[in-house]
Amino acid sequence: MTIPPALLSHESTEHYTPQYILDAVIACLGIIDLDPASNNREIPNVPAARHYTAQDNGLVQPWDGRIFLNPPFGPGIERWFSKLYQERTAGRTTEAIVLWKSATETSAWKTLTAISCRVCFPSARIRFVGPGDLSGSTFSPALFYVGDAPERFMTAFTTIGPVWRVPGK
Numbered sequence: 121m122t123i124p125p126a127l128l129s130h131e132s133t134e135h136y137t138p139q140y141i142l143d144a145v146i147a148c149l150g151i152i153d154l155d156p157a158s159n160n161r162e163i164p165n166v167p168a169a170r171h172y173t174a175q176d177n178g179l180v181q182p183w184d185g186r187i188f189l190n191p192p193f194g195p196g197i198e199r200w201f202s203k204l205y206q207e208r209t210a211g212r213t214t215e216a217i218v219l220w221k222s223a224t225e226t227s228a229w230k231t232l233t234a235i236s237c238r239v240c241f242p243s244a245r246i247r248f249v250g251p252g253d254l255s256g257s258t259f260s261p262a263l264f265y266v267g268d269a270p271e272r273f274m275t276a277f278t279t280i281g282p283v284w285r286v287p288g289k
């Protein structure tokens with residue numbers, strides 16, 4: 121059997137969030153109102169009240185309330201962070217936690233840290249779950265907090281890794 125190369129690396133979009141990260145997200149946000157990049161509405165990996173899948177195209181939908189975003193990684197990544205920027209600025213997104221990576225040299229990083237006030241750098245690589253063999257993911261993960269209660273994020277994520285303050289925030 122030939123395994124698609126995308127499933128053997130971080131280029132796969134089907135790398136789902138492991139439970140211990142979701143537990144920390146819920147500890148911080150209380151409830152996840154929306155997962156805008158969901159694997160499946162009927163059997164979602166993220167226990168959000170609402171989900172947008174690729175079929176809905178989360179990029180063109182409103183993002184209301186408390187958001188957890190683990191976006192499809194790849195060349196179009198910055199569109200997800202620009203969208204979050206727009207939704208937060210418009211006041212629809214009240215809080216958000218984003219799971220991405222530590223890519224400090226990219227413009228996507230700059231877009232994301234323009235609205236985030238805290239970043240958690242996990243002490244261990246994240247072992248994603250999903251339909252492919254994702255055990256070999258090779259990127260350094262980072263979790264970003266957008267909102268007005270950074271102390272809640274700090275409390276919820278401190279066991280995952282050190283939480284850094286974004287300069288000026």
Ligand SMILES: C[S@@+](CC[C@H](N)C(=O)[O-])C[C@H]1O[C@@H](n2cnc3c(N)ncnc32)[C@H](O)[C@@H]1O
Nearest residue numbers: 136137157158159165172173174177178190192
């Ligand atoms: C990295 S996975 C995260 C899945 C889930 N949210 C989680 O955290 O476990 C990204 C998901 O986004 C979906 N996706 C891709 N393009 C999308 C789009 N335009 N709108 C909504 N979802 C999309 C993919 O099918 C994939 O399941």
